[in-house]
Amino acid sequence: MVTIAIIGRPNVGKSTLFNRLVGRRLALVDDRPGVTRDRRPGEAKLMDLAFEIVDTAGLEEAAADTLEGRMRAQTEAAIDAADLSLFLVDAKHGLTPQDAAFADLLRRKGGKVVLVANKAEARGAAAGLIDAYSLGLGEPVGISAEHGEGMGELRDAIVEALGPEAFADEDEDEADDPAAGAAPTAAEGEAPEPVYDPTKPLRIAIVGRPNAGKSTLINRFLGEDRMLTGPEAGITRDSISVEWEWRGRKVKVFDTAGLRRKARIQEKLEKLSVADALRAIRFAEVVVIVLDVTIPFERQDLSIVDLIEREGRAPVIAFNKWDLVEDRQALLADLREKTGRLLPQIRGVKAVTVSGETGEGIDRLMRAVADTHEIWNKRITTAKLNQWLDKMVAHHPPPAVAGRRVNVKYMTQVKSRPPTFIVSTSRPEALGSAYTRYLVNGLRDSFGLVGVPIRLNLRKSDNPFASRRKRPS
Template identity: 70%
Template sequence: MGIKVAITGRPNVGKSTLFNRLAGRKLALVDDTPGVTRDRRVHPAKLYDLHFEVIDTAGFEDAAAATLQGRMRAQTEIAIDEADLIFFMVDARAGLLPDDRTFAEIVRRSGKPVVLVANKAEARGAGTGLLEAWELGLGEPVPISAEHGQGMPDLRDAVIGALGEARAFGEEDEGESLPAESEPLIGEDVADPDVETPYDDTKPLRIAVVGRPNAGKSTLINTLIGEERLLTGPEAGITRDSISVEWEWRGRRMKLFDTAGMRRKAKVQEKLEKLSVADGLRAVRFAEVVIVVLDATIPFEKQDLQIADLIIREGRAPVIAFNKWDLIDNPQEVLADLREKTERLLPQVRGVQAVPVSAETGRGLDRLMEAVLKTHKVWNSRVSTGRLNRWLERVLTHHPPPAVAGRRLKIKYVTQAKTRPPGFVLSCSRPEAMPQSYVRYLVNNLREAFDIPGVPIRVALRASENPFAGKAKKRS
């Protein structure tokens, strides 16, 4: 099993910058504001010929346990307990501060091997801070620049020196290789065979959890996986980074993505919140199923509908979770009202799965996951061309396309071009003249005929080829 390395230190010393460099990708948010990172993030990393898992942590802050900073510190202490090696990072440019000395003592008491990393060593005057770092008693400081990539060979040697060659070059987990940068997005057009392939339940399922701030997204994930993995609390907007968590439910491997709360665009002014929202949107694009968490006490705000519309436009498979159900007094009446509103306000995904849950108590979470799997199967569904055209023949007999400008529109055939989400190509005369109302009629009929509820359906209109186009008319 590979080693784990936790990057620790006080706020704003460059932990997330080093994490991104070791991970080989810009995963963690980086800003000049202290305390950007709050949750701990784990990712496969590479340092030349060393392969390991790196953990980004929140900056150590001296605060009461009940405060947000205190809960952030608890998450960092968990990361230290999990790690095999600790990178204790200081700012060589600023020199040692009292917090550095306090937290160095905490790291020393953990008994784990420590590499003292002096970041920002490329700055003028950093030599003084480098000498001060010796006072921590954690060994020789390794001068690096996480932003510019300087000092990485020395850091590699320090890791080998702290762990020993045998442990540092231990067995690599081949399954934890870094994903390629050119990895295609889910839902891109692929040349699928014209067969109804069986659903593959052995592949890991990627699920993003989104919603407005303070809807209970992090609490939902913590309750699902059964541990306090993500930072939660009464404060709105705690989550900033999109954190992924590996999990298994009833034998199915899953990766859950927690995202920052998305407020209305007009209210998002700070640069950091813009970065957080952009990170959340990226998680949505790489997910397969997206759970939209709504606060059942104030559901279907304008922002909730905009988030749902974004997911549908991206082609993801949405599932709605009405959270905080334990606060509802008359659940039957409220549920009937919410389901009616769901059908009326989200007609583009008619039949979407909507489940009442309580992230705090765990009520309804099994039903939520069953809805996720059901929606994912529908999202992957394929209908053969033969069945589609038999259906089209019945539809055209019952309700043919209208006449436009005195000429009736003709539809020749239909075929499914892709899945994830289901996409269909309709061959017809004058595609530009086809009314959208008739296309919607076909989509709704398609849902009912082939049981495709609750996912986006794409229909592309194509003009059928005219074999006589371009040929001059023969004169008699």
């Protein structure tokens, strides 16, 4: 598939055009410059053209060791990998010395470029459109990314630059990816449950507090500096998806913004970043919760685990920055004790020590992810469940209320992802939370459902005689 990168200085409307082409508000958009930092790919459609579009950070002149310099390196990597660059300038506010400098950069790289003058609908934009000719990159295409004007002319310019043969045999299948324009999975009851298939790509979200090392960990997975990293907290803003393979299996992994306590989230931009991260969590199958091993189990870490459990995702814990630990045996014993004590809602969750910096433990982490994913998809037959239920009730009978013992009749699994069960009983309200926990813990131990959320729903059994009227004597 043809790959097209959107480039330009900050705040010229790159992310707005990206959202226009993918057909959804995927990239974060704000009035302040420099919102986008990483490369964000998406499946785009422009009339009859289908291609991959890549949103990039605004080009800025900066030293290589600064955050802006690292952002520029990511943008230059996108230019090198793309078949075509859409160079956006702001027709409303006119050209700047930055635009001229980056036009020179594009000429030196020698790639194909289409010059796009955005905000061309604004009053006074005609002068900026004419000035764009001075960049020496050909005739500018005037568009309005916000209002969708000029899209036909942009389509023609892309075809002229690449040739019609570049789009002759494109596969226009919809992308099953929230970072590429697909809708989240349907709610329960709206669509058939997906069948477990280990050959399908495994969707993983990487979450955690800011500066826990999430992006560094993903770069180690990929073996390249794909994600923007650095000592600054909160570098990642968008939820970015990348694909790779682990032992021959396709994996789609989502990097997310650091999740902070709600009380500390005040700025609009951070709220958008957190909402983007939550959407990635809901789309994922397995969620890797990255904890900084030097300060693990902060209150926010426990809140993140609660969130994953409520969403019903399959969790795996990665204790990152293991390379910084000196007394590993003592800390490992402490981590195991705290994991069991502080996370009872996902008892038996797989926890792995890793180092995104050195790559230590990466393969063990992926094995834990694959094992947890299989458990999350597990199905148990009704016959086995009811044989087990009879033994559990015989070993520990349900409570008696007002002299009447609650009657537990049968049990069945209604879905997986996560494992969800229904217990039919005479009085659901009288069974009690303690007995429900007894059954849930028994399911974990007897059927190996460790480390994943379990849903146990109580349902009142129907009385077969309720509809019969009493015969008159």
